[in-house]
Amino acid sequence: MSLLVEATGPLLLVQDLGRRGSAHLGVPPSGALDPAALALANRLVGNAEDAAGLEVLLGGVRLRVEDSTRVAVTGPQLGLRVAGRAAAWGSPESVRAGELIEIAAADRGLRCWVAVAGGIDVPPVLASRSTDTLSGLGPAPLHAGDRLPVGEPRDSASTAAAVIPGSSPEVISLAVTLGPREDWFTAAALEGLFSDASDDYVVSASSNRTALRLEEGHALRRRVRGELASEGLVTGAVQVPTNGQPLIFLADHPVTGGYPVVGVVDPADLARCAQARPGDRLRFRLA
Amino acid sequence: MRFRQVGRRALLVELDGDRAVRAAYDLVRRLAGSEVELAAPVDVVPAARTVLVDGVASPERWRSALLGAWEPPDLAESSANPPADHPRAPVTIPVRYDGADLPVVAAGWGCSVDEVVRRHVTASWTVAFCGFAPGFAYCNGEPVLPDVPRRDDPRPEVPAGAVGLAGGYCGIYPTAMPGGWQLIATTTARMFDPERDPPSLLSPGDLVRFEAQP
Numbered sequence: 001m002s003l004l005v006e007a008t009g010p011l012l013l014v015q016d017l018g019r020r021g022s023a024h025l026g027v028p029p030s031g032a033l034d035p036a037a038l039a040l041a042n043r044l045v046g047n048a049e050d051a052a053g054l055e056v057l058l059g060g061v062r063l064r065v066e067d068s069t070r071v072a073v074t075g076p077q078l079g080l081r082v083a084g085r086a087a088a089w090g091s092p093e094s095v096r097a098g099e100l101i102e103i104a105a106a107d108r109g110l111r112c113w114v115a116v117a118g119g120i121d122v123p124p125v126l127a128s129r130s131t132d133t134l135s136g137l138g139p140a141p142l143h144a145g146d147r148l149p150v151g152e153p154r155d156s157a158s159t160a161a162a163v164i165p166g167s168s169p170e171v172i173s174l175a176v177t178l179g180p181r182e183d184w185f186t187a188a189a190l191e192g193l194f195s196d197a198s199d200d201y202v203v204s205a206s207s208n209r210t211a212l213r214l215e216e217g218h219a220l221r222r223r224v225r226g227e228l229a230s231e232g233l234v235t236g237a238v239q240v241p242t243n244g245q246p247l248i249f250l251a252d253h254p255v256t257g258g259y260p261v262v263g264v265v266d267p268a269d270l271a272r273c274a275q276a277r278p279g280d281r282l283r284f285r286l287a
Numbered sequence: 288m289r290f291r292q293v294g295r296r297a298l299l300v301e302l303d304g305d306r307a308v309r310a311a312y313d314l315v316r317r318l319a320g321s322e323v324e325l326a327a328p329v330d331v332v333p334a335a336r337t338v339l340v341d342g343v344a345s346p347e348r349w350r351s352a353l354l355g356a357w358e359p360p361d362l363a364e365s366s367a368n369p370p371a372d373h374p375r376a377p378v379t380i381p382v383r384y385d386g387a388d389l390p391v392v393a394a395g396w397g398c399s400v401d402e403v404v405r406r407h408v409t410a411s412w413t414v415a416f417c418g419f420a421p422g423f424a425y426c427n428g429e430p431v432l433p434d435v436p437r438r439d440d441p442r443p444e445v446p447a448g449a450v451g452l453a454g455g456y457c458g459i460y461p462t463a464m465p466g467g468w469q470l471i472a473t474t475t476a477r478m479f480d481p482e483r484d485p486p487s488l489l490s491p492g493d494l495v496r497f498e499a500q501p
Contacts, residue, residue: 026487
């Protein structure tokens with residue numbers, strides 16, 4: 001069984017739950033930007049949660065299946081068509097041999113995840129099939145004409161029921177725990193980081209899988225001058241470069257960084273970062 | 288040994304100097320799995336002055352376990368004489384001293400190019416940590432060589448195998464990428480290969496010798 005990519009939209013990537021345990025060798029974690037959404041799509045089609053699927057940026061994706069199978073799409077609610085018919089988002093859909101799956105852009109949000117029964121079966125690199133856009137490990141970003149091998153479906157029904165879509169908030173609110181370097185910032189900077197609606201941050205168009213970059217809002221002034229020796233970074237770290245504009249590290253982040261990290265976004269809120277579009281307003285709240 | 292909170296699932300251990308970092312990195316790996324609450328972290332990332340313990344159920348339990356078991360390394364003991372039980376033999380890296388920035392380093396150190404080469408090739412090196420790119424190892428020299436400033440204008444592409452100096456570190460570019468280190472040599476050694484186990488030729492704590500090729 002294989003899947004023929006007929007159109008990719010702006011960026012179509014193979015992702016699983018990432019490449020763990022090699023950060024000490026300089027290898028970023030990578031993996032789906034919303035691991036829970038990919039795991040759910042996998043459960044809907046009877047896969048193991050960590051099977052590889054596709055991460056769709058925005059939409060514009062067309063996939064043709066060569067044999068009958070089941071697929072599921074999770075993430076923000078969006079337009080899904082199978083063989084030209086409107087199909088259900090967030091539930092397993094049967095697709096017959098030769099039929100086309102089309103994924104249109106959602107009204108809100110940015111990324112969705114496609115699971116296919118059996119999982120995308122490209123060769124793993126360091127025990128993961130994820131494309132790491134920072135280091136280049138894993139399969140290359142997909143192109144129209146690519147043929148993706150699909151594994152043997154497990155003889156199991158879906159282990160998740162249909163999904164009820166969540167609502168997309170007007171303003172993205174992220175819970176943050178302070179540290180490790182909150183003491184490098186002035187009291188006014190920390191107050192500004194958690195300030196109210198009057199000066200929200202705005203998601204920058206230069207955001208990608210490495211980091212969500214922010215504009216406007218409060219520039220965070222430092223109390224401690226001088227250079228920070230590079231130190232290990234976690235996914236969700238809110239790092240503040242010299243210009244004071246915070247950025248949030250996502251799955252394809254470098255393993256170490258030399259600017260102070262003022263706080264860390266709660267893992268449960270990272271899914272919201274995966275859906276943040278350029279121009280979206282964003283604020284932090286103290287966890 | 289001091290601690291900083293990093294979200295709900297990680298802990299940053301702060302240390303004084305690279306020998307303490309190495310000792311703490313070894314201690315974390317020794318404690319990993321020693322009891323239920325100390326299940327192996329997802330990742331342990333040493334750096335210049337810190338060790339990040341990431342992906343743990345209880346950062347608080349790790350903190351008390353590390354404090355309880357911590358013995359600061361004897362500062363008098365020179366890292367030129369590594370402990371006899373060092374788990375791995377030194378990794379030898381064949382290099383050609385043909386780097387474009389040798390004259391810059393020589394000028395900075397106030398010596399000849401030949402003397403730069405002599406100091407680099409006779410020093411023994413230890414991998415302090417990896418970062419920047421998969422397989423890029425930051426190595427400390429013994430004896431410690433003078434600091435080298437980064438280039439003001441980083442090169443848009445440094446070739447794979449280029450050996451550079453920056454700050455007090457020596458590093459080898461595993462793949463072609465932009466870079467600002469002062470280049471002194473090149474190697475044909477494959478620094479990173481995902482098909483190999485471990486994929487990185489150099490891991491934190493490894494001893495490294497450079498061997499001059501004609």
